[in-house]
Amino acid sequence: MDYLDQIIHGDCEEVLTQLPDNCVDLIFTSPPYADQRKNTYGGIHPDDYVDWFMPKARQFYRVLKSTGTFVLNIKERVVKGERHTYVIELILAMRREGWLWTEEFMWHKKNSYPGKWPNRFRDNWERLIQFNKKRKFNMYQESVMVPVGDWAKTRLANLSDTDQIRDESNVGSGFGKNVSNWVGRDLVYPNNVLHLATECANRNHSAAFPTDLPRWFIKLFTEVGDTVLDPFVGSGTTALVAAELGRHYIGIDLMADYVDLSRERLAGIQIALPIAAEPTAEYDVCEAQEERTE
Amino acid sequence: MDYLDQIIHGDCEEVLTQLPDNCVDLIFTSPPYADQRKNTYGGIHPDDYVDWFMPKARQFYRVLKSTGTFVLNIKERVVKGERHTYVIELILAMRREGWLWTEEFMWHKKNSYPGKWPNRFRDNWERLIQFNKKRKFNMYQESVMVPVGDWAKTRLANLSDTDQIRDESNVGSGFGKNVSNWVGRDLVYPNNVLHLATECANRNHSAAFPTDLPRWFIKLFTEVGDTVLDPFVGSGTTALVAAELGRHYIGIDLMADYVDLSRERLAGIQIALPIAAEPTAEYDVCEAQEERTE
DNA sequence: GTTCCGCATGAATCGATAG
DNA sequence: ACTATCGATTCATGCGGAA
Numbered sequence: 001m002d003y004l005d006q007i008i009h010g011d012c013e014e015v016l017t018q019l020p021d022n023c024v025d026l027i028f029t030s031p032p033y034a035d036q037r038k039n040t041y042g043g044i045h046p047d048d049y050v051d052w053f054m055p056k057a058r059q060f061y062r063v064l065k066s067t068g069t070f071v072l073n074i075k076e077r078v079v080k081g082e083r084h085t086y087v088i089e090l091i092l093a094m095r096r097e098g099w100l101w102t103e104e105f106m107w108h109k110k111n112s113y114p115g116k117w118p119n120r121f122r123d124n125w126e127r128l129i130q131f132n133k134k135r136k137f138n139m140y141q142e143s144v145m146v147p148v149g150d151w152a153k154t155r156l157a158n159l160s161d162t163d164q165i166r167d168e169s170n171v172g173s174g175f176g177k178n179v180s181n182w183v184g185r186d187l188v189y190p191n192n193v194l195h196l197a198t199e200c201a202n203r204n205h206s207a208a209f210p211t212d213l214p215r216w217f218i219k220l221f222t223e224v225g226d227t228v229l230d231p232f233v234g235s236g237t238t239a240l241v242a243a244e245l246g247r248h249y250i251g252i253d254l255m256a257d258y259v260d261l262s263r264e265r266l267a268g269i270q271i272a273l274p275i276a277a278e279p280t281a282e283y284d285v286c287e288a289q290e291e292r293t294e
Numbered sequence: 295m296d297y298l299d300q301i302i303h304g305d306c307e308e309v310l311t312q313l314p315d316n317c318v319d320l321i322f323t324s325p326p327y328a329d330q331r332k333n334t335y336g337g338i339h340p341d342d343y344v345d346w347f348m349p350k351a352r353q354f355y356r357v358l359k360s361t362g363t364f365v366l367n368i369k370e371r372v373v374k375g376e377r378h379t380y381v382i383e384l385i386l387a388m389r390r391e392g393w394l395w396t397e398e399f400m401w402h403k404k405n406s407y408p409g410k411w412p413n414r415f416r417d418n419w420e421r422l423i424q425f426n427k428k429r430k431f432n433m434y435q436e437s438v439m440v441p442v443g444d445w446a447k448t449r450l451a452n453l454s455d456t457d458q459i460r461d462e463s464n465v466g467s468g469f470g471k472n473v474s475n476w477v478g479r480d481l482v483y484p485n486n487v488l489h490l491a492t493e494c495a496n497r498n499h500s501a502a503f504p505t506d507l508p509r510w511f512i513k514l515f516t517e518v519g520d521t522v523l524d525p526f527v528g529s530g531t532t533a534l535v536a537a538e539l540g541r542h543y544i545g546i547d548l549m550a551d552y553v554d555l556s557r558e559r560l561a562g563i564q565i566a567l568p569i570a571a572e573p574t575a576e577y578d579v580c581e582a583q584e585e586r587t588e
Numbered sequence: 589g590t591t592c593c594g595c596a597t598g599a600a601t602c603g604a605t606a607g
Numbered sequence: 608a609c610t611a612t613c614g615a616t617t618c619a620t621g622c623g624g625a626a
Contacts, residue, residue: 088382124485408617
C-alpha cells in the first residue's frame with residue numbers, strides 16, 4: 001500500500017481516485033476557506049464554494065469506511081456584513097448525497113486575533129462538523145475522558161440518604177439518579193465544546209490549527225493502526241499527530257511548498273505502532289481540566 | 295401606547311398585527327424548539343418548523359425598526375442519530391425574505407444536561423443567531439466591555455448572576471461607586487462566545503435561559519428607553535431584565551400560565567422603570583462596570 | 589453580614605420493547 | 608416495516624438554608 005504514510009502532492013479530487021474504496025477510518029481536514037489563501041488555492045469565491053467542494057466530498061465518501069467519520073473544520077466568512085451561507089448550504093448538499101450530519105462540535109478559540117469593528121465582535125469559535133456514512137460508526141469515548149469537576153470532591157465526600165439510592169422522584173422527564181454510583185469515579189466524558197488556543201508559533205500556514213484539535217478527534221474516532229486522511233494537509237499537522245498516535249496517515253496538498261514542509265516535519269517521526277497503545281492518555285485530560293477550573 | 299410594558303396573552307403571530315410598523319428596537323426570544331415543550335406548546339415537528347416559524351418572522355420584520363436587531367436563541371435536536379436541519383433551513387428562509395444573517399453567537403452552557411450515548415457527547419452549546427434588516431444597525435459595544443487581565447478572565451468566565459442578583463436587591467445605594475477607577479483602563483471588547491450556566495435551582499418556574507443572556511444582548515443592542523420584544527416570553531425573563539435595565543418591554547405568550555407567571559414576576563420590578571425617564575450615555579457603561587467589579 | 593454546604597434540576601438521547 | 612412508549616444513563620451549577 002504505497003499511499004500509506006505519504007504526503008502526496010496534487011489535487012485531492014484527482015489523487016484520491018488512485019485510492020481504493022473504504023480504506024480510511026477518519027478524514028480530518030480544514031479546507032481552504034472561501035476567498036482565503038488566494039495566492040495558494042486560487043481563492044474560491046464563497047458563492048462557488050459548495051460546487052467546488054462537493055466533487056471532492058464524493059471521493060471522501062468513497063474512500064471512507066462505513067464505520068468511519070469525516071470531521072470538517074470550517075467557518076463562514078463575513079461577506080457584505082453578513083455571515084455567508086456556504087457552510088450551511090454545504091451541510092445540506094452533503095446530506096443530499098447521503099452523508100449523515102451526526103453532530104457539530106464547537107471549537108472555542110481561547111485566544112483569537114484582536115480587532116474592532118463597528119458592527120461585530122471578534123470571532124472566537126469555529127465549527128467542527130461531523131459527517132458519517134452510517135448511524136453506526138466507531139467511537140472510542142474512553143480515550144478522551146477528562147477529570148471530574150471539583151464539585152465532586154465535596155459532593156461525594158458526604159452522601160445523603162437520597163444519594164445512596166436511586167432517586168426517582170422527578171418532574172416530567174423521568175430522570176433518575178444514583179449519586180453513589182459516582183464514588184471513586186475520577187474521569188467523566190467530555191462534551192461537544194472544545195476549548196483550545198490557536199497555536200502561536202506560526203508556520204506560514206494560513207489555516208493552522210493547534211495539534212490538540214486533530215489529536216482529540218483522532219483519539220476519539222480511530223484506534224492505533226487505523227488510517228487518517230487529511231486531503232488539505234497544509235503544513236502537515238494532522239499527519240504529524242496521526243503518526244505520533246500510531247495511526248497511518250495520508251496527507252494531500254495542492255501546493256508544493258506545503259508538501260515539502262509537511263514531509264520535512266514528518267521526516268523525523270516514526271509511526272508509534274502498537275507498542276505505544278495509550279501513549280498520551282493524560283495529555284488532553286490535563287488540558288481540558290485546566291480550562292474548566294479557571 | 296398601551297402595548298408597552300405589557301405581557302400579552304396570545305399567539306404572537308396574531309398579537310403582533312395590532313402593533314404598528316417599526317416600533318421595536320430589539321427582539322430577543324427563545325422559541326419552543328422543535329418537538330420540545332410538548333406539554334405546553336404542543337410540540338412542533340422538526341419537519342414543519344420552518345413553515346411554523348416564518349409567518350411569525352414576517353411580523354417580527356414588520357414591527358422591528360430598521361436599526362433594530364433580532365436575536366434568536368435556538369438549537370437543533372437530534373432526530374434519528376442526526377442533527378436536524380431545521381435551524382439552518384430557517385436561516386436560509388429568513389434570508390430569502392430579506393433578513394440579513396449578521397452573526398451567530400455561541401452560548402457555551404457550562405452546565406449541560408447529563409447523559410451518555412454510544413455515538414455522541416453531551417450538548418454544551420446553543421446558537422444565538424443575529425438577524426438585521428439593514429447593514430447599519432444600533433450596537434453599543436462599550437456597554438458590554440469586559441476587563442482584561444487574569445482576574446478579569448475568571449470574572450468573564452463567571453458572568454454568573456449570584457452577585458448581581460443580590461446587588462440588585464440593594465438598588466439605589468452604592469450605585470456607580472468607584473466606577474471612575476475603571477473607566478478608560480483595562481477594558482476590552484468581548485467576543486462572540488458567551489459562557490453562562492443555565493439556572494436550574496428550585497424556583498417556581500423553569501427559567502429556560504439565565505438572566506445574563508438577555509441582559510447582555512439588551513445592553514449591546516438597545517439604549518435606556520428603547521423597546522424590547524419577546525414574542526415567546528415564557529416565564530418572563532427577557533421582559534424582567536429589560537425592565538431592570540430601564541427598557542420598555544413587550545412580552546407575548548400563548549400559555550396563560552406563563553403569562554400569569556410573567557406578570558407576577560414583573561409586578562415587583564416595576565420600580566426600576568421610572569429611571570428610564572432620564573437616559574444617560576454613561577448608564578450602561580457604569581452598570582457594566584459595577585457588575586464586574588463587585 | 590458572610591461563608592459553607594447540601595441538593596434538585598436541566599430545550600437529552602438511545603435502544604429495546606410493544607402496538 | 609413503522610411508530611409510540613419506556614427505562615437507563617449522567618454532571619455541573621445556583622439557590623437556599625445553616626453555620
